[in-house]
Amino acid sequence: MSTPLLEVEDVVAGYRPDLPIVQGITLKVAEAEMVTIIGPNGAGKSTLIKAVAGIVQVSSGRVRLAGAEITRLPTHRLAQAAIAYVPQTANVFTTLTIDENLLVGASTLAKGEARRRMDRSYENFPVLKEYRQKKAKVLSGGQRQMLAVARALLTEPRLLMLDEPSAGLSPLMVSEVFQRLKALVEGGVAILMVEQNAKAALAISHRTYVFAEGRNRIDGPSAALAQDPQVASIYLGAGGRKR
Amino acid sequence: MLQALADGILSGSIIALGAIGLTLTMGILRFANFAHAELVTWGAYMALAVLAVTGTFMGPIAPLSFGIPLILAIVVAAALTSLLALAIDWLVYRPLRRQTNHLTLVFGSFGISLLVRMVILLIFGGAAQYYSTALQIAIPVAPGLRIMPDQLFTLAVTVVIVVALHFFLQKTRLGLAMRALAENPELARVNGIDTRAVVRWTWVIGASLAAVAGVLYGLTIQLRPEIGFHLILPLFAAVILGGVGNVFGAVIGGLVIGLAESLAVLVVPSGYKMAVPFLILLAVLYLRPTGIFAGTVGGVK
Ligand SMILES: Nc1ncnc2c1ncn2[C@@H]1O[C@H](COP(=O)(O)OP(=O)(O)O)[C@@H](O)[C@H]1O
Numbered sequence A: 001m002s003t004p005l006l007e008v009e010d011v012v013a014g015y016r017p018d019l020p021i022v023q024g025i026t027l028k029v030a031e032a033e034m035v036t037i038i039g040p041n042g043a044g045k046s047t048l049i050k051a052v053a054g055i056v057q058v059s060s061g062r063v064r065l066a067g068a069e070i071t072r073l074p075t076h077r078l079a080q081a082a083i084a085y086v087p088q089t090a091n092v093f094t095t096l097t098i099d100e101n102l103l104v105g106a107s108t109l110a111k112g113e114a115r116r117r118m119d120r121s122y123e124n125f126p127v128l129k130e131y132r133q134k135k136a137k138v139l140s141g142g143q144r145q146m147l148a149v150a151r152a153l154l155t156e157p158r159l160l161m162l163d164e165p166s167a168g169l170s171p172l173m174v175s176e177v178f179q180r181l182k183a184l185v186e187g188g189v190a191i192l193m194v195e196q197n198a199k200a201a202l203a204i205s206h207r208t209y210v211f212a213e214g215r216n217r218i219d220g221p222s223a224a225l226a227q228d229p230q231v232a233s234i235y236l237g238a239g240g241r242k243r
Numbered sequence B: 001m002l003q004a005l006a007d008g009i010l011s012g013s014i015i016a017l018g019a020i021g022l023t024l025t026m027g028i029l030r031f032a033n034f035a036h037a038e039l040v041t042w043g044a045y046m047a048l049a050v051l052a053v054t055g056t057f058m059g060p061i062a063p064l065s066f067g068i069p070l071i072l073a074i075v076v077a078a079a080l081t082s083l084l085a086l087a088i089d090w091l092v093y094r095p096l097r098r099q100t101n102h103l104t105l106v107f108g109s110f111g112i113s114l115l116v117r118m119v120i121l122l123i124f125g126g127a128a129q130y131y132s133t134a135l136q137i138a139i140p141v142a143p144g145l146r147i148m149p150d151q152l153f154t155l156a157v158t159v160v161i162v163v164a165l166h167f168f169l170q171k172t173r174l175g176l177a178m179r180a181l182a183e184n185p186e187l188a189r190v191n192g193i194d195t196r197a198v199v200r201w202t203w204v205i206g207a208s209l210a211a212v213a214g215v216l217y218g219l220t221i222q223l224r225p226e227i228g229f230h231l232i233l234p235l236f237a238a239v240i241l242g243g244v245g246n247v248f249g250a251v252i253g254g255l256v257i258g259l260a261e262s263l264a265v266l267v268v269p270s271g272y273k274m275a276v277p278f279l280i281l282l283a284v285l286y287l288r289p290t291g292i293f294a295g296t297v298g299g300v301k
């Protein structure tokens, strides 16, 4: 196999040096691959994504993108490394307009290029165009998620990391978000996504990692994990993890 | 009465300039910087120092009491005040920001404010000083209302700065970055904004406005090392009245405080004037803790 796009190797990370939350996680994401992370609340899923994004301190281990080391890259340089990250909550600026949200997302681009790519986002997400001069606080949960994804794509990342993009959305909205993510992967973007709905995660992704207590316990092709009795007993009991 | 109104608007516009800087730094850096008022004093004295060096070459401009040298002094004072603010941030606030307790920063700023005031006292002495000894004649504009040309200049400067700052926050990339940072620093970084650079610019803008406020204070009243001490309460009252982070709110807040102070003198002995902003502050905190206009940096709507 050629060099994976993202390699996380034995990463230990946490919010305080004396209290590691992620305790030695190793995972890989290939070019144009969709990988999901599932696991109980507090397993360290969000913390791992934040460690890759440089938001949480990595105390040991390595992170590489296309072979180049990016461990402890300052968060504002993520875009230059061709990574985009959509946090789970507070992922849009509610006090800014839709247009301003996208402009902020295009901070690292030259003005003309920023405008061109924003016009393209408006074509892809007509809802956003309709509300472009409105404050993002008027958007519904699903529309905010669309704005957050549209903003993340402005820098044309090779890897898109999403933290529970379906949380709190209506089933209709969830399927729309997932359709869009699938289309992105078909277009060549790799996705690393935390998903609280194990069944949906296994259905949509190529491979899945199961985290528990800061470590990856099980991983493999999603189709195989969906058949795995151990995974099934933990997560797929009555058609999905109870919340 | 009319005179009190005019005086109130004048001192209100100086308070507003100081309050804009304070509201920006409070909104973006998320702590109550008690040393902000000392930046006003520092700016006023830096301009005095510049004038001492340059001398008053070329005379005053027509009705104003000053000429090109003071304009130059304002610019240099703004730069020197920005440097002081950046140095304080680098040496004191940056290490303290790593502390989880926010009060540490607030107390730190308290210590800094005392230190700056003592340094000014040490260098310039405690006596009142003036940029120019030339007496200026107030022009009667209406029955019972006399205004000095310098006061009109002060008002004009305030208006120009408020309009320019509004444009800057709404239309430029740096202004947008400042508004983004004020709402959500982590998301701003995720969006590729180098927040440390934006913080530095925030200090430069806040300190420059403080310096301009200081020079205008020195120009229309006098220079004393206690300028900051006397302004601290009005500044905070204006910021809280207008909503932390709200530039437009700070302007309105400053005018309200200035007017209230000068109108109060009509009914209570002038010795009680200083209590007025304090009373307004208490009233606002009691009735509407988020301020009259809920705060967003640059927000008007
Ligand atoms: N900002 C934070 N500061 C300190 N501890 C945190 C913070 N966020 C999460 N944690 C802790 O880290 C652990 C893992 O959290 P998280 O990575 O969010 O879990 P998951 O996303 O898998 O539900 C939890 O025990 C949580 O309490």
Ligand SMILES: [Mg+2]
Residues within 6 Å of the ligand: A045, A046, A047, A088, A163, A194
């Ligand atoms: Mg989480």
